[in-house]
Amino acid sequence: xxxxxxxxxxxxxxxxxxxxxxxxxxxxxxxxxxxxxxxxxxxxxxxxxxxxxxxxxxxxxxxxxxxxxxxxxxxxxxxxxxxxxxxxxxxxxxxxxxxxxxxxxxxxxxxxxxxxxxxxxxxxxxxxxxxxxxxxxxxxxxxxxxxxxxxxxxxxxxxxxxxxxxxxxxxxxxxxxxxxxxxxxxxxxxxxxxxxxxxxxxxxxxxxxxxxxxxxxxxxxxxxxxxxxxxxxxxxxxxxxxxxxxxxxxxxxxxxxxxxxxxxxxxxxxxxxxxxxxxxxxxxxxxxxxxxxxxxxxxxxxxxxxxxxxxxxxxxxxxxxxxxxxxxxxxxxxxxxxxxxxxxxxxxxxxxxxxxxxxxxxxxxxxxxxxxxxxxxxxxxxxxxxxxxxxxxxxxxxxxxxxxxxxxxxxxxxxxxxxxxxxxxxxxxxxxxxxxxxxxxxxxx
Amino acid sequence: xxxxxxxxxxxxxxxxxxxxxxxxxxxxxxxxxxxxxxxxxxxxxxxxxxxxxxxxxxxxxxxxxxxxxxxxxxxxxxxxxxxxxxxxxxxxxxxxxxxxxxxxxxxxxxxxxxxxxxxxxxxxxxxxxxxxxxxxxxxxxxxxxxxxxxxxxxxxxxxxxxxxxxxxxxxxxxxxxxxxxxxxxxxxxxxxxxxxxxxxxxxxxxxxxxxxxxxxxxxxxxxxxxxxxxxxxxxxxxxxxxxxxxxxxxxxxxxxxxxxxxxxxxxxxxxxxxxxxxxxxxxxxxxxxxxxxxxxxxxxxxxxxxxxxxxxxxxxxxxxxxxxxxxxxxxxxxxxxxxxxxxxxxxxxxxxxxxxxxxxxxxxxxxxxxxxxxxxxxxxxxxxxxxxxxxxxxxxxxxxxxxxxxxxxxxxxxxxxxxxxxxxxxxxxxxxxxxxxxxxxxxxx
Numbered sequence: 001x002x003x004x005x006x007x008x009x010x011x012x013x014x015x016x017x018x019x020x021x022x023x024x025x026x027x028x029x030x031x032x033x034x035x036x037x038x039x040x041x042x043x044x045x046x047x048x049x050x051x052x053x054x055x056x057x058x059x060x061x062x063x064x065x066x067x068x069x070x071x072x073x074x075x076x077x078x079x080x081x082x083x084x085x086x087x088x089x090x091x092x093x094x095x096x097x098x099x100x101x102x103x104x105x106x107x108x109x110x111x112x113x114x115x116x117x118x119x120x121x122x123x124x125x126x127x128x129x130x131x132x133x134x135x136x137x138x139x140x141x142x143x144x145x146x147x148x149x150x151x152x153x154x155x156x157x158x159x160x161x162x163x164x165x166x167x168x169x170x171x172x173x174x175x176x177x178x179x180x181x182x183x184x185x186x187x188x189x190x191x192x193x194x195x196x197x198x199x200x201x202x203x204x205x206x207x208x209x210x211x212x213x214x215x216x217x218x219x220x221x222x223x224x225x226x227x228x229x230x231x232x233x234x235x236x237x238x239x240x241x242x243x244x245x246x247x248x249x250x251x252x253x254x255x256x257x258x259x260x261x262x263x264x265x266x267x268x269x270x271x272x273x274x275x276x277x278x279x280x281x282x283x284x285x286x287x288x289x290x291x292x293x294x295x296x297x298x299x300x301x302x303x304x305x306x307x308x309x310x311x312x313x314x315x316x317x318x319x320x321x322x323x324x325x326x327x328x329x330x331x332x333x334x335x336x337x338x339x340x341x342x343x344x345x346x347x348x349x350x351x352x353x354x355x356x357x358x359x360x361x362x363x364x365x366x367x368x369x370x371x372x373x374x375x376x377x378x379x380x381x382x383x384x385x386x387x388x389x390x391x392x393x394x395x396x397x398x399x400x401x402x403x404x405x406x407x408x409x410x411x412x413x414x415x416x417x418x419x420x421x422x423x424x425x426x427x428x429x430x431x432x433x434x435x436x437x438x439x440x441x442x443x444x445x
Numbered sequence: 446x447x448x449x450x451x452x453x454x455x456x457x458x459x460x461x462x463x464x465x466x467x468x469x470x471x472x473x474x475x476x477x478x479x480x481x482x483x484x485x486x487x488x489x490x491x492x493x494x495x496x497x498x499x500x501x502x503x504x505x506x507x508x509x510x511x512x513x514x515x516x517x518x519x520x521x522x523x524x525x526x527x528x529x530x531x532x533x534x535x536x537x538x539x540x541x542x543x544x545x546x547x548x549x550x551x552x553x554x555x556x557x558x559x560x561x562x563x564x565x566x567x568x569x570x571x572x573x574x575x576x577x578x579x580x581x582x583x584x585x586x587x588x589x590x591x592x593x594x595x596x597x598x599x600x601x602x603x604x605x606x607x608x609x610x611x612x613x614x615x616x617x618x619x620x621x622x623x624x625x626x627x628x629x630x631x632x633x634x635x636x637x638x639x640x641x642x643x644x645x646x647x648x649x650x651x652x653x654x655x656x657x658x659x660x661x662x663x664x665x666x667x668x669x670x671x672x673x674x675x676x677x678x679x680x681x682x683x684x685x686x687x688x689x690x691x692x693x694x695x696x697x698x699x700x701x702x703x704x705x706x707x708x709x710x711x712x713x714x715x716x717x718x719x720x721x722x723x724x725x726x727x728x729x730x731x732x733x734x735x736x737x738x739x740x741x742x743x744x745x746x747x748x749x750x751x752x753x754x755x756x757x758x759x760x761x762x763x764x765x766x767x768x769x770x771x772x773x774x775x776x777x778x779x780x781x782x783x784x785x786x787x788x789x790x791x792x793x794x795x796x797x798x799x800x801x802x803x804x805x806x807x808x809x810x811x812x813x814x815x816x817x818x819x820x821x822x823x824x825x826x827x828x829x830x831x832x833x834x835x836x837x838x839x840x841x842x843x844x845x846x847x848x849x850x851x852x853x854x855x856x857x858x859x860x861x862x863x864x865x866x867x868x869x870x871x872x873x874x875x876x877x878x879x880x881x882x883x884x885x886x887x888x889x890x
Contacts, residue, residue: 007575035517035521036549041562044513072485073582075484076484096539132489137518
């Protein structure tokens with residue numbers, strides 16, 4: 001993309017309404033614009049990152065055999081009355097009537113609807129196990145929306161649901177989801193720590209939240225520092241293997257790590273003192289096992305191998321897709337702007353032309369731009385007629401992890417400059433070598 | 446995907462609520478399930494096709510340099526009062542109050558909001574031209590929703606908006622969109638004829654609707670049969686060239702083709718009698734040029750080259766993404782089910798194992814499945830323990846364009862059978878040759 005043709009309305013001033021750094025940087029980098037309180041439009045740069053995050057979520061769910069589908073944003077209140085949650089859910093659920101005066105709502109979660117789909121179509125244990133998920137917009141009518149996309153009213157969420165014959169099978173699904181989530185977050189450059197949590201309005205006994213450590217996190221968290229040494233990495237795993245998934249669950253949850261909701265001071269005391277940590281965290285996902293909480297009232301039963309009708313065991317699993325942009329920025333920024341991890345960066349590399357209008361420099365930039373595109377990369381070429389300082393500031397603000405600077409002085413020596421946004425370190429090399437270096441960097445991503 | 450693990454709840458009976466064939470087949474093929482009146486869940490098979498259609502729309506918009514972004518589904522009523530459309534829009538707009546008693550609505554279209562984004566960020570003609578678009582869920586509270594996804598209440602739409610300095614520039618954007626739409630529909634295997642239409646609540650003088658001919662179409666259409674001979678094909682076009690785009694517009698709209706809203710009997714009489722056609726059509730898209738209808742009331746002005754402030758010229762452009770599934774099926778089916786065009790088929794090819802449990806046949810199917818996946822194809826392997834008749838009926842119903850049948854008798858002679866869903870013709874060939882043939886078929890798609 002050529003910046004001269006891209007819609008990137010960066011702001012020079014800090015917007016006064018933004019209290020936290022991710023909100024401030026997303027506004028300044030022209031990624032979002034508030035439409036009304038807690039409701040945002042995603043401008044081209046923000047939308048690009050949102051799609052990258054969505055794609056990673058899809059890929060990791062597909063790897064585990066989970067099937068994507070999509071449920072509507074607007075639902076009738078009927079099913080929610082059947083499960084008993086219509087009245088239980090508070091004022092955060094957006095309720096209204098349609099033109100025929102029927103009670104409708106903007107769905108905050110979809111346990112009821114997916115259970116209805118299941119009960120209408122599945123009647124035998126032979127069709128189990130089954131896991132389906134969607135990435136869909138949700139609405140939660142927060143009384144005080146704030147922190148930009150971190151606590152907005154309209155937000156994009158991945159919500160998945162598993163249906164299993166027995167509690168053991170459903171716990172395998174629970175463990176399998178933990179594995180998929182660990183991989184998902186790591187691919188986004190995040191460390192998200194599974195912590196024992198409270199189940200809230202979803203219900204059930206077993207639940208873990210995934211928290212990214214950040215000063216601006218909404219939850220106080222207590223953990224054994226050994227959990228931050230764990231890394232899922234690129235290990236191969238058989239998602240159908242009960243043992244493989246249980247081993248990962250054990251490895252990542254056997255040390256103390258809890259949110260304030262479930263914190264147990266006495267247990268925490270047993271962690272060696274030098275490893276006890278109290279910090280703040282941003283919740284980016286949660287997994288639940290809630291057994292037959294929905295299948296019983298909604299009559300989601302199957303015939304078991306013994307011919308008896310039994311309610312299925314279920315769980316649900318969520319990732320806060322739009323809020324992840326905020327979390328990633330909270331964990332990856334400096335005083336000059338965002339620093340995107342390679343896995344989610346909106347453009348792979350920026351090209352800065354130090355002397356726009358100079359024939360040789362323009363030509364070298366064009367050639368570099370085309371060479372990068374020919375190798376399948378998506379570069380952002382700053383071809384505006386601006387001073388170098390302004391171009392560098394914009395690139396730093398929007399946070400592309402790599403920048404190639406092209407100027408007449410370097411070209412005389414046959415080199416361009418490749419700079420890491422994270423370390424600030426630069427190397428001089430030929431344009432061809434710069435393209436090769438970019439290819440190496442992204443080879444494993 | 447192995448069918449034994451896929452959620453594909455096909456129905457044997459015709460659902461009584463479905464009046465038209467696409468609705469009936471989408472329900473029977475397990476693509477959708479009604480959640481409430483005019484509101485559908487997209488089951489895995491339906492969601493797959495929806496995503497393919499979305500991707501084609503994205504690719505063709507990107508080719509023309511249009512930028513994807515995303516606006517929220519819920520908007521405040523404020524901007525709609527500013528444009529004057531809040532009261533003008535009828536009961537089809539879903540209106541409600543949030544918990545702070547503010548008037549909100551589920552957006553049926555986004556001219557106001559995109560104009561607000563524009564006016565907040567663009568002030569010079571130097572930032573023009575600009576075209577942005579989104580693919581987002583809309584809601585239209587139809588009094589009598591029917592025909593499944595063809596006339597639902599919650600529907601997925603691509604809506605794009607262009608901002609230009611002059612009427613001439615905006616008309617180029619109009620022509621450019623016509624070109625992108627022609628390519629988009631053809632890639633989906635559809636002939637969509639641009640017809641002069643009425644602008645309705647969007648407003649403006651210049652508007653064309655794109656109609657797919659089908660007996661079940663909601664509009665009566667009148668056209669010169671010569672328009673059905675036109676094909677965009679894979680011609681190369683420079684989207685920045687005013688002449689190139691205008692020539693395509695001329696070629697595709699100079700013959701008589703109108704919907705009943707703009708039909709002119711006297712003009713139609715001038716078409717040679719043997720080429721006059723009266724038929725029915727399904728509307729799958731519409732493009733508008735409406736000048737300064739929104740930019741004036743909302744104050745979307747830029748400084749021109751002469752230093753004067755002028756309101757920008759705008760247009761908007763829509764594709765009915767979810768309704769396209771219905772339109773494609775209306776135009777592509779037979780008495781046994783759907784016949785997907787290769788460009789949008791949910792799976793590239795089906796594999797039918799005629800003797801599940803037979804070691805040699807199972808082995809040959811597995812090898813074929815892996816060979817297809819290794820070449821980047823997405824096969825659906827019917828590995829269920831079912832009779833051949835049931836497997837063929839399911840494959841015909843869900844409409845994969847190609848089927849490979851593997852049985853013990855053929856394997857004895859070293860062959861499998863490749864069958865075209867459209868023609869019913871079969872050829873016997875080796876498994877390797879079948880894979881090569883599939884690769885050839887999809888090479889141009």
